[in-house]
Amino acid sequence: MSKLLVVSENQTRKQNLEIILSFLGEQFFSCGYTDCVATIAESGDWGAILLDGEVPEIAEDIIEKYPDSPFINIGFQLSGDREFKNLIGSLYEPITYPNLSELLKLSNEYHTANRPLSSLMTGKTKLFRSLVGNSHGITDVRELIEQVAPVEANVLILGESGTGKEVVARNIHYMSKRQKGPFVPVNCGAIPGDLLESELFGHEKGAFTGAISARKGRFELAEGGTLFLDEIGDMPLQMQVKLLRVLQERIFERVGGAKTLRCDVRIIAATHRNLEEMILKGRFREDLYYRLNVFPIETPALRDRAQDIPLLLQELVTRLENNKQSPVKFTQTAMGSLMRHSWPGNVRELSNLVERLSILHPLQVIDLKHLPHKYQFDDNGTQFPESDNTEKEQQERDAINAMFKFEGASPPASDTDLQSVDASLPSDGVNLKEYLSDLEINLIKQALEQQDWVVARAADQLGMRRTTLVEKMRKYEIVRLEKADGQ
Structure with missing residues (x-):
């Protein structure tokens, strides 16, 4: 989350801005005109500087002095004698959430447009998108991806449903030497067992009823790239034998065909099941398990990295903006409540919730009362009764009515x-x-x-x-x- 700086000599205006930014969960600092030059210089990576333009001449000098920082003018009309590329816009009282949100978004775009070329060439931000967070679990996952991506080893991704196993697989592919080749995902649990062989290996014309023409399978479509076998634990035993042969010999035949085809495909598999227990019960082949489990990566459950939820919310809201959907903003109280939820659906559940809230409350501030009841928790982690109206909830509801005027x-x-x-x-x-x-x-x-x-x-x-x-x-x-x- 980028830092914001509030510069004003008007204590009332400065306090009002601090209340709004604090309520929105933004990280911010404040100072007066006399201290602002030193404060700006100490940390040049401000997300935006909210500058009270009560003294236009001084305000314009400050804006001109720091062309790399985006400025937002608060409350007053500047002289207009000078033009500034880094003056994003102006806010006039009463300050509304949609206007403030739009200018902060434009500030982010200003940073992106003026970022040095060298920082755009690293590729880390692009490759690790959707794997945001500072927890040990997700940090370890990113490090393992970097280690295994350049080599050709088979990878087995383990973790609960919704933890982002396919995201990990895509990152491995795009960081590998096969990045220019195709990435082909197959959900083994979503395809009936009697059709899975045709789906993976293809079929010849007339191989079975309805096969009116020859068809390539996923192995052929993934040639030179990566084949991602999701939910490998749901693959039938007879198919496990055929997959093992491909892994060992790199050859296969289409269904109904006699011609042996060679394949150059990297295999990444994933499952939410305990394969070792399935081996003991005779439901998964041990030899296939060891072929796949060359380099295991375990994706952590969201409940085990609750500290990452604010960053994940920021990522998901940014994704909504990029898709031209109405973004939302979360108060600190709402974020704290979400961090106390158990998240059985993991990141997928969080993503669905954010999208739902953006539909119900477009361009609004999401507070505790806007969350569905099952996501409402107090500071002790106790779920509120469905009809409970706590004093804190009442105070924050009043704060919203006072600070945000709806047109x-x-x-x-x-x-x-x-x-x-x-x-x-x-x-x-x-x-x-x-x-x-x-x-x-x-x-x-x-x-x-x-x-x-x-x-x-x-x-x-x-x-x-x-x-x-x-x-x-x-x-x-x-x-x-x-x-x-x-x-």
Whole structure:
């Protein structure tokens, strides 16, 4: 996570920015104009510098002095006499999350565009994407990949489902001498046993009913590259014998064919099963196991490297942005809660959750209350009761309402708004669609007001799912706004 610097002599404005950045979980430092030159010089790798432009002349001198650092102007209009390539944009109060998020994204893009060519040539960032983290487990995996990639040894990747075994295999391929060749994955557990032989070795025309033409198998398609056999533990015994022959002799025949074909393919296998136990039960061949297990790599479960979750969230959100999907941001409270979950689905489960939240809450800050109930934990690792509304949750909900103003939000509901819609049919008719929409809006507002805007309880009162209520609130732009003093 890149560091941010807040430069301002206005204590109120500086404190407000610090509250917002702290709430977003950003790493930041702050200082005044007198100390900023020394502070910037001490660490030149600032992700962005949020500069209060209250004194435009001084602000412009600072921006001009550090062309390698991206600046965001806060609160004031600069003189306009000079142009700066490193001035990313300006934020004006009230500061909204979408605007701040967009400028931070542009700051990252500025760093990427101005990165020295030598740093782009290392290839480490590209090759190790999706294997982010600083835990011992994932660090060991990266080191093992570097060691085994240049050689031709068979690799067996072990680990629970969803831990990224195919990602490890792809990294090995792209760091190997075979990187220009194809990477061909096969899920042995997803293909029926009677079709797996044809899938791997291909078949000749007329080899079986439905074989109307000859077809190459995965071994031929992977020629000169890497064949990734996922879930090798689900391969039938009769196929294990044929695979062993290919590993030993590097030859095979298509189904229904007599011609022997040679192959130049590197084999990487993976499984979530305990193959040694399967050998004892007679369900996996011991000789095949030792052929595959030349260089084992074990991918750690996500629960064993919970400290990596903030970096994984950043990686997954960046992936959403690259795919033109709506990104989200996580508060520290939400991140802490996710780090206490057991993650039986591992990184795949985390990825699915982030995508789901980006659909339900696009361009928003994800707090504890936005997480599905099974991901909500307190500081002691105890799961909250489904209807619990803790004091901390209430405080952070109020903080969101205070700091982030949603454009187009409907005004606070008045007493008149919350009255029941007249059910009598006017003599000149009625627009039924608008009538039902008004009725629905009023009932939703009433439920939210009665339940102190706790969405889960309001959804129960309305007899609908929480996610359904959230979608309707977004559709009708129903947002809780603070009432003015005295009202």
